[in-house]
Amino acid sequence: MKKIPSIPQAGMLLASLRSVGYTEEAAIADITDNSIAAGASEIHITFDWDNKIISIIDNGQGMAQDELYKNMQIGSANPNTARSEHDLGRFGIGMKTAAFSLGKKVTVVTSKDGYISNAAWDLNQVDDIGWNLLVSDDKKYDSFLQGLEKHGTAVIISTLDKIIDDTDPIKSKKYFYSVIRRVKNHLSLIFHRFISEDGLHIFINSNEPIKAWDPFVRSNPATQELADEEVWDPENKNVTYIQPYVLPHKTKFYSEESYKDAEGYKGGNRHQGIYLYRNRRLIIYGTWFDLIRKEPAFSLARIRIDISSSADADWKIDIKKSRASLPVYLRERVRSAVENCTTRSTKVFNSRGAYTKKSPYAPNLDFVWEQVRNNGNYTFKINKKHALLNAVRQQLDEKGRSQLSTYLALVEDFAPFMHNGIVNTVNTGTAKHDESQTVKNIADIKKYITVFTNLGFSKQEIQDTLLRMPSYEYLRDTIIRLVEETL
Template sequence: MYGDGQSLVAHVEVGRPGSPADAPAGQELPVEAGGSIVSDFDVVETITLKPDASLVKSLGAHHTLESAVADLVDNCLDAGATKVVVQLLTSADQLVQVEVIDNGCGMDSSAADKAMTLGHQREYADHDLGHFGIGLKAASFGHADTLTVWSSRRDMVSVGRRIRRADFSKDFSCEVLSEHAAATAAAHRKRVTGTSSGTSVVWTDLRGTYRGTNADEARTWMSNAERSLRSHLGVTFHRLIAKEILDIEIIVDDIEYADEAIGTPVRAIDPFGYPASGRPGYPKNIVAESGDQQVILQCHIWPPKVDIPGFRISGKTGGSFQGFYIYRRDRLLQVGGWSEVANSSAHRQLARVVLDDETAIGSLLTMNPEKAGLRFEPIFRDALAHAEAADGTTFDSYLKDAEAAYVEGNRRISRRQPVIAPEKGFGPKLRKSIGAELPLLHSDALNIQWKRLSEDEFIDVDFGNSTLWLNSRYRYLFAPERGSLNDAPVLKALLFLLTHTVFEGAHLGPKDKDNIALWSAILSAAVEAEEAMRGD
């Protein structure tokens, strides 16, 4: 019985030409397990079974917001885009619309129809990141009930298509949108990317976002979502960003002011950007062989107690990211994890392995549709067990070396921890001095600037923009000349040393909020006393 409650029954006519009854005398028919007889004589016709549109309901079920947006960025790269802008648009502090806009080659009407067709596999070029033909739909329907695509090719009419998940899951229907609406979208794209050519993917009727009525909770959810997305894109595309092949910006703003918003660049987060190896002789290439195929595993050991972006990713400790880092055309497909060839442990947290051989994908490794991890096939796991470096180092001995580096590192005297880099508001000499005394986290930077606040405030922490605002009402007390962006160096240096830890976390925790309230109260009282002592 099948899902529609009906059976498919094959009828064989006795004595029919070409049937088992007409098999040559003495010829034995194949016998399969269970004693059933199957041969080509049993085929009476071939039918085409079309997919049921209801499968759309399960599309993207395993996509996170981060992996879904990254999948859309893959499409942008395949279209030759050099700039991608991700817009997270809110209303009443809640996420209501996501847009991914690129300056790629764009699509005409025919290409747009194919892009919206489930499972359509175009002819992929050697450098393309697309693979399955479902990425756009799966990524979108994993998080939204309505997918709209606007696209323009140079000197061609702009096009628009819209799919409503509820309709698409019934009959794969897609709406063709007007040329006027598509031209309006192209004008918006030009304001965002600098060119009308390209594609805009828009998600509306979102699912899986914060739905409560607590404004603080909504803002916290939004801040965490942006931070996680920024980190994920920064590490996934770190090679392309570092090579200046790709520029990604993220905009978070109220939907009414989207056209006026300014994007913040995504910075590359290199998971191998350590200052020096944690073990002499590393990184080291270990070669795994399977038949005629060789795969090189570049084995790294991070230095112990270097907790910088790259080791720490998305606010999580580096121990969460030990394992394999698998690349395909400079795009990171797997961020850590041992894929059942080793076990995670605290002592192995310095061990990271690069696999950068796309010929292994499809033969020794199997990629999932979300491009968020790969399955190591049994033949590859067997090959790893016998893999060796030129000096005889095996995979197991590499793991032991990483464990030894961790243990030895914990015996050493503690060093100064890296701090967020100072940027706007700090003079070059002060920035250089801070960098000479403390290792810096270059994934983000702290600004200390002036703006007008209420009279009872001296400081305001803008966590999302990594900025400490000072009340310009009292600027004359510390910078009488008011002549420079980099004024009041002593005040700013003290405030940097006091507050930098707040801006280095993944979010504002209870302790951070309590410290901010404490600093604000004491500094506000102090500046009032300062003003009174000067007779102002």
Template sequence: MSQHKYENIKKHEAVPPAGSMIESLRDLGYSPETAAADIIDNAIFARAKNIWIDFKWNGKLSKVSFRDDGKGMNEDELIQAMRPGSQSPSIKREVNDLGRFGLGLKTASFSQCRLFTVLSRKKNTPITYWRWDLDYTTDPNTAGWTILNMADEEDIELTNNMEEGSIVVWQNLDRIIETNKKEISEDEFYNVAEKVKRHIEMIFHRYLETGKIKIIFNEIQVNGWDPFLKGEAATQPFPEELLENGSVKVKAYVLPHRSKLEEDVWIENEERGGWDTLQGFYIYRNERLLLAADWLGITRKKSHYKLARIMIDLPNHLDQDWQIDIKKSRARPPLSSRQRLKAIAMATMTQAEQVFRHRGKQIQRSLSTDFSFVWNEVVKNERYFFRINQDHPVIAAQIAKFPEKKKEIQKLIRIIEETVPGPIIIAKENEYPDSMVRPFEKTPSEEIVSLMKELFIGWIKQGFNSDIAKRKLLTTEPFSDYPQLIETLTDE
């Protein structure tokens, strides 16, 4: 019926001018990092095992190239791939397809350069190559949706030497080389390259960790960077949860307190934007990271949530439901999942705050009420303050040694409680986060070791067996920081 509806209506094709349309596509908001990731997506979909990325400085003649050993394309396939909007976002795709709109190769390349060439070769077939040149496309004398059958000789030779695969070459790098009409230096060019490399380390870390792909960046192999620090013993994983009939997997992690990490691991996170910045949800599609460190409107980033990170795995058939954008840098969960995600986030943030505030103890939620802290938080009339826990085993034992001095000791404790320099601590923590020196950090003092042994022997004498006495120490501050030392204690 819709075909007959306009049968007698005057019609005219409204084809957009190629030059102005492509110039508009250049401003979708790609950075060099997100643009490079889109090119890698195509190589992965082409079943590449190895990807070579090269940033070559030569002033305004500098270029960036991406080479892969994937299955390659014949001429008809390459011409189709060079066409903007080469596939509908609504069609059913292969499960390992990392694209959606058929725009990634073009919009990513247009965003960084005015000239890009793709050369490709399928096994046992001749090479093929085509080029977009925006100066040609926007010239009034040649304007049109025209690609050019040309490539540089060195790239043709390199492709001829490949059994199969593709090469994408960016030239006339106006968005990288020229910023504010000022040409950048060689050092600044390679700083851009380093940012791209670090982005790739995170976006494709799961591919790199499992060996599904190998990426060689300026002749150096790229290693994946895991934002969840799964290799650290003190990282606390939550059980995996399934949403949307099992299609979506969610797994939360609470990262270790600084005192539980080597300095270089802590600095690595700091250099990637800072611990506060890296908290939040990490959304993956087919193991490729789409959106990093975003609370999806559930909460704002706060310092005491800095150790909370949550992995969400999506299949590509949920792209529209999750509003995945062209750049693969935005996602929004459907209403059907938001409430459960909020509950998971709140549980993760609560645990992360405990670790942050109590210096990295492995406090399971089911056991947290049994944990003996030296300081207890008290809330009264919607205001909070801190009191020394006089039921703490060490404090209680010391008070019991001097029954005739109990009131004097309690007065002394009250003076300490009333003079806690809270405002100064908060101001220093805000100004110099994570720089406060912690007593007994990593290496316990002789006094701590002596008190630990004294408590352990005391519990043994009270009739507790060795295993129970050790468990009690593991839930008592500050001895809980030294599980290996606790394990060496004996009742002999």
């Protein structure tokens, strides 16, 4: 078979990437992903009208020169390659495509171990230079890293032809500043979990960091946190977490201002729906994925769905990380959560605030333990839907919830009846663990190892504890291996 080289024209291909369909706020969010993935704790975004540039500067780990050149390649990552839970990228073209949707030139200046390097793409020159990066000997860009000499990265976008019309500077300036407002609102939502849980600071033309906007209004004690659910896909080894919330009635807010804030900057009706998170980064929100139509009575219903990057193909996550499709295997499970959540929302919406959190179908207060059957064996589990437990969880951040979950697993597995033979008397035989259950158990073990490690327990303590948990007896060799690999 004959092979004939067919290299695309650089100018035409790069110009076509500008038509992917980014909004300005989605483009800035995509570039911000790189800063978060680099471990940045501060990100400074500046819209400079006088110099007609936009800069995104972070104090992340930075890049060595060869790393920079690799990451500036168009398509620098394989979308099918497994990514870490901290990696927010996918196709390896997001930053470049996002930048091109704003302007014709993108320059990246980065410092690692005190060594500063730079590289740029310029669409005005690419026809002449082809697939070659521009590297400048001029030190003018180094000033963007002032105070970040050891490590950090600056993305500078110039020739902002997609935002600024040189023939109409008055309208362009008005539009330019409207973009700033939209970007602030957008990033406060998209990265709200990083801001509130990790202490990430994002500054936009200000010395004050933007505040996280929690769409689930968990700070209000009248918010209802409904029963959560974990759905395992044994074929693709993915887990999906579904957590529905029902916001309080207007009368349950402390002020008109707090109520308006809870509605969201697009209004309560547009903010109702499903919020899909990938590695804690919000991908899409305010949609019911065509399961139902939006109704005013559903405006208090918001459902959080968490997935990992390994589920990208299932959800058809696009380049912009702003579109997704509900997988078929999850459709009925999500539909059930939607129906329950919107029913509760309608009840609260029509109640004028005179409602109680207790459902007529809620279990009694003493329903702390429940007997469950799994793969032929009976055991006892803590009732994870108990109102008091949910109230405690609601007051915790993600780290606290993970620690609480780990502690409850210890309570379940080290309860006296798990070690004195009571449970075995009701079991009919040796349990058979299907593949999906094994995958879930291994994922839980990894989480417990992380929690125990962060709390300062020794390798031997962690291994001994896990090996004595009846739920994981059949995974003895796996436990030993995971502890060795992690510690």
